[in-house]
Amino acid sequence: MRSPDLFLDHAHTLLGRRGLTRDAQDLAPWSTDWRGRFHGRPLALAAPPDTATLSALVALCHEHRIALVPQGGNSGMSGGATPDASGAQLLLSLRRMNAIRTLDLAERRVTCEAGVILQTLHEAAEAQGLRFPLTLGGKGSATVGGLIATNAGGTQVLRHGTMRALVLGIEAVLADGRIYSALTPLRKDNRGFDLKQLFIGAEGVNGIVTAATLQLVPAVAERVVAWVGVTSLTQARHLLQACEDALGPGVEGFEVLPQSCLDHVLEHLPGSRAPLADRHAWHALIEFARPATASSAHETPPTPLRDAVEQALATALEDGLIEDAVLAASETQAEAFWRLRESISPAERARGPAVQHDISVPVESMPAFIAQAAPQLEREWPGTHALAFGHLGDGNVHFHVVAPPGVAPEAWYANDAKAISRRVHDLVTEWGGSISAEHGIGQLKRDELARLGDPVALDLLRAVKHALDPLGLLNPGKLL
């Protein structure tokens, strides 16, 4: 016999009071995504303490045909962890599974459970003189499981890659409750295709990530932050290549923004000032880092990174590649440079209603894409202001379109904003890009993916999903 009530009875026996709740107050904070766009009504909130219990719970869901919505820190950008409003989906919190199981200093890797918060992971690595290099704004709430399920990016992707590049091994619970366990990382293993990839960036639709073994890197010994003025995005790209040629893996981040963006930030941010004296068509914010090495004690220190960066930028200036440049003189100034970059979104929001797009195009197309797309949008929607900025190094463009002054926000969001987003997604697709560079599909972009995705790729996603979850119980309505 199957019924939600019978399921809840069994689940209660399995999880106890601490592990299962239907209390409206307990459910409330987790039933809406943090941006407040999606509102769900879960059957209950389950929080198993370990993989074995989670496995038994998923088997019970399978038996009773109960759909599951896995959730970590509930800080996703696309509604991927919010249940629907049916009251029939079980919200499955991974937050209690927050143990760091092992940290191997010599091998520079850590095995931790899905509920470990990114900030906690950073601190655990730092305590051992190591570093987990992925970082992002939501690090105080985002969990390892959610970061894997969404293949999170962030500001250090240029050097260390997205989450996918940092996952060495995975443990996941499958739709029928069985545990796939591959946490022992083998550097070389050719027993078929790489199964862990089925769970990375899959938004929980193929299985529930319960633990992972992650790559750590040496701590940063020296950091240099530069602000550079250039005449065009094409020049910014040449500058990036020159920096990489001169400093190789030392280039950790490379952000670009137009002068108008900087103007808005300076207006918005009290007490802020422009890093450079003159105005430039484009500004680049570059972060360089040199890792600590165990051998530093033995050897004469290498040329300080700061000297190498100064030399590289001096050469770029001589070559006419850049107009001006300044290095942050202190950590405080470095933070001030980054604060300018991080204030772009709030500054734009303060100017009025705006739609933001998380898109990518092939790196080499980014200058041309921005040069074409922004004026085109402004022509098609007179009075709007379109601006693009972001991670030049990895082709990830933040494309914002600000509403004409004085419009009624609600009507604008309901009509023009939606049409604008479709237009931006059309353009990005024409340019061979992605409508989701780093935030995933979730509920937010599911229909747009169905509309614009390559039909063969969509069929592959669906075929694999159906093979792993034939009853469609894992995070239904997300991604596909």
Place this chain on the structure above:
Amino acid sequence: MRSPDLFLDHAHTLLGRRGLTRDAQDLAPWSTDWRGRFHGRPLALAAPPDTATLSALVALCHEHRIALVPQGGNSGMSGGATPDASGAQLLLSLRRMNAIRTLDLAERRVTCEAGVILQTLHEAAEAQGLRFPLTLGGKGSATVGGLIATNAGGTQVLRHGTMRALVLGIEAVLADGRIYSALTPLRKDNRGFDLKQLFIGAEGVNGIVTAATLQLVPAVAERVVAWVGVTSLTQARHLLQACEDALGPGVEGFEVLPQSCLDHVLEHLPGSRAPLADRHAWHALIEFARPATASSAHETPPTPLRDAVEQALATALEDGLIEDAVLAASETQAEAFWRLRESISPAERARGPAVQHDISVPVESMPAFIAQAAPQLEREWPGTHALAFGHLGDGNVHFHVVAPPGVAPEAWYANDAKAISRRVHDLVTEWGGSISAEHGIGQLKRDELARLGDPVALDLLRAVKHALDPLGLLNPGKLL
């Protein structure tokens, strides 16, 4: 109506005389794997000239339920590209599809068809001052498609990873003939899980790789090869870590062999001599490289790599980490060092019948595994000589067991050798390792994978395979 004859008529119309043959002489070289272990009898040999024709051919196979065996250079180690003896499987050669479509100097990447030979790819990259870093013994025949389908490794994996790490984009033909095309690499793209992974290391059972976009790296500006004597494998591991701490990504290869192995090679190889004067329990062969950078012209050259390596090894000697070390004084001497390493297999074969195993264990377990497994095998099969050597940096052990002197080879291969292999695979599985580090499963290890593989992992492999090829037409009898 379906029949092999009707299929052949249609295929002939599609491919023409050059593209389809049933001539016994044409078929012979491709019907047996190069090691001569597997002998097949194909229905015919098809060699389409381009992706569109290959797509039409696969659709025709799908319509007529004809099984396909994709083949590149026919240099695989596990019989993965050899048809069965039924006479019903179509051998599908990718060798005519050998165009390098584009090579992007600024983005350091190349898009080439599946039939491009590795050596050709090396030369194309070198002609542009770049390098495709994956290399292996069969580079004169191995093709890009085969290298991807088997996730090939080789001697530079420590620094640059296996094929998987170098594939940026893929084009593949699916079981029903449709083309999955994702050759334009986006650095960031979160539209679901990474579909190209379904084809890497999948041995052609999920789809046929027809083209790929691959990562190139800067050419090598300076190369230093060192030969080091150490007292144990554990010390060799510490040495590797010390080298990585001192030289970071400059360590490209790190091979180890025991003294007995070196003795056999010196006996076997006319005119060869030991790099070091004394005998040591273990020897390490280390390759260091410094990439060329565009900025070299502008700047004062960095500390020569050779000085840095000398300093790192001097420190290791002072610290008692190593017993002795020598740097190759010339390219000729560097080649001579590598020849010693590459002659281990022929030297062992010359001593009599032997079974070889391509296995891996977690990197940190490798010293303990070798210390246990080799004596254990020798105890269980008295008179055998077991020896392990290989890529210490990535946990890939070459584990050879040489037959007792004087045994009859055929009987030994038919009985003891098989039992020994099963025992080695049992041990490796107990140690959390892989029965195939780099050569794949193919036909050779299919039954052993079924016997020893994690049942959940095997089910995942099967579920995905069945979802992508429900009729089982793509390379049947391989991997699964």
